[in-house]
Amino acid sequence: MPPAFPGFAHHRVPVADGVSLHAAVGGSGTPIVLLHGFPQTHLMWRHVAADLAADHTVICPDLRGYGASDKPADPDGTAYAKRAMAADIVALARALGHTRFALAGHDRGALVAFRAALDHPAAVTHLACLDVLPTLDTWEALHGTTGAVGFHLYLMAQPPGLPERMIAAAPDLFFGHFLDLWAGDPQALPADVRAAYLDACREAVPSIVADYRASAGIDVDHDRADRAAGRRLRMPVTVIQQDWGAALGFDAAALWREWADDLRHTTVTCGHFMAEEAPADIVKALRDLLARRTASR
Numbered sequence: 116m117p118p119a120f121p122g123f124a125h126h127r128v129p130v131a132d133g134v135s136l137h138a139a140v141g142g143s144g145t146p147i148v149l150l151h152g153f154p155q156t157h158l159m160w161r162h163v164a165a166d167l168a169a170d171h172t173v174i175c176p177d178l179r180g181y182g183a184s185d186k187p188a189d190p191d192g193t194a195y196a197k198r199a200m201a202a203d204i205v206a207l208a209r210a211l212g213h214t215r216f217a218l219a220g221h222d223r224g225a226l227v228a229f230r231a232a233l234d235h236p237a238a239v240t241h242l243a244c245l246d247v248l249p250t251l252d253t254w255e256a257l258h259g260t261t262g263a264v265g266f267h268l269y270l271m272a273q274p275p276g277l278p279e280r281m282i283a284a285a286p287d288l289f290f291g292h293f294l295d296l297w298a299g300d301p302q303a304l305p306a307d308v309r310a311a312y313l314d315a316c317r318e319a320v321p322s323i324v325a326d327y328r329a330s331a332g333i334d335v336d337h338d339r340a341d342r343a344a345g346r347r348l349r350m351p352v353t354v355i356q357q358d359w360g361a362a363l364g365f366d367a368a369a370l371w372r373e374w375a376d377d378l379r380h381t382t383v384t385c386g387h388f389m390a391e392e393a394p395a396d397i398v399k400a401l402r403d404l405l406a407r408r409t410a411s412r
Contacts, residue, residue: 119161119308120175122168127183130206131199137183138176138207142168146213147405148204149175152222152246153323154290154316155388156182158308159221162394167401174211178224179203180322182315189325196333197250200326201231205238217405219243221390223326226250226334229374232348233341240409243353243401246387248370250330251338256365264363267293271324272331283320290316299386308391348375351407353400355389358382377407 123141130136139157147167149160157175164173177184179200187194204227208216218239220228225244232239248256257265271278282289290313298304304312316323352375360367368380381400385392 119158120164123164123173123175126211128207128210130179130203130210134179134185134187134203136176136179136185136203136207138174138211139164140172140174140211141165142171142173144171145405146172146174146208146211146216147241147401148208148216148218149173150178150204150218150220150224150227151175151181152220152224153326154293155222155312156315158182158311159388159390161308161391163390163397163401166394166398171405172211172213174208174213174216176204176207177315178227178326180326181319186319186322189322189328192325192329192333195322195325195329196337197227197230197329198234198333198337200227201234204228204231205235208238214238215240217241217243217401219245219401219404221245222247222387226330229348230334230337232350232352233346236349239350241351241353241404241407242348242375243355243404244371245355245389245397246357248367249338249374250334251342252365252370252373254331254335256359256363256370258364261363268327268331271327273328275324275328278324278328279321282324286317286320287313297387298392299384299388300392303386303388303392342373349377350409351377351404352379353404354378354380355397355400356380356382357385357387379404 120139123139126138151159160175167173180186218228225247232242390397
């Protein structure tokens with residue numbers, strides 16, 4: 116592993132039956148948990164975490180199924196439900212001594228963070244989601260040929276067998292495609308970091324596919340149930356996105372307002388890997404979020 120987190124300790128923490136997460140933990144003060152996206156690991160937060168650790172306890176785990184965390188089998192399609200992955204994060208924070216914490220996620224990690232905030236509102240004080248829509252809204256936003264931008268969502272939604280075999284046949288080509296395509300500034304992903312991402316993904320094809328497959332099934336069911344029940348995010352929420360809405364024909368801020376009472380939504384001009392391409396901007400946004408008042412519990 117590249118020496119990405121000087122001053123951070125690395126922990127392996129049991130969070131569920133047969134599942135332990137790897138996490139880098141550093142700093143002191145009020146806690147914030149940072150969740151990585153695809154096709155990455157906790158390493159994506161290396162710049163942001165170093166800054167926030169000056170006055171916060173910063174917890175950067177590898178999600179279930181990614182990096183150095185456990186990758187349980189998924190015989191019934193529930194092991195990688197965002198509900199299960201979110202429960203991992205709450206258990207991780209609690210094991211490290213934090214019953215309440217701020218939570219920020221990028222890409223897949225943002226979907227886990229979103230679910231954690233809905234399922235565990237007493238635990239999540241502030242929420243930041245980077246470059247996603249909620250799962251239900253993502254599927255509803257993809258239409259016609261413009262939906263081809265999300266081809267990987269459809270590929271990994273297929274029943275077990277075919278997508279795993281196709282991706283495992285050329286994993287570096289598959290995962291590297293997204294690292295190359297989505298980076299606005301390729302220099303933000305230096306060779307050692309890119310190699311670390313590819314190494315981690317190569318060893319996690321079945322669990323990564325299972326994570327995406329859950330987002331075409333059980334995760335949508337959970338989102339629909341919450342929408343029907345009127346469940347909303349009551350904590351301060353910050354959403355930072357590329358302007359996909361302009362390209363695909365949806366109003367991202369309006370979609371997020373359907374979920375969040377206290378929303379600040381901004382778009383950026385950097386690429387998808389914004390915590391690595393524009394870390395100072397992400398740090399500022401997170402610090403601004405943490406300064407917002409949250410409801411007392």
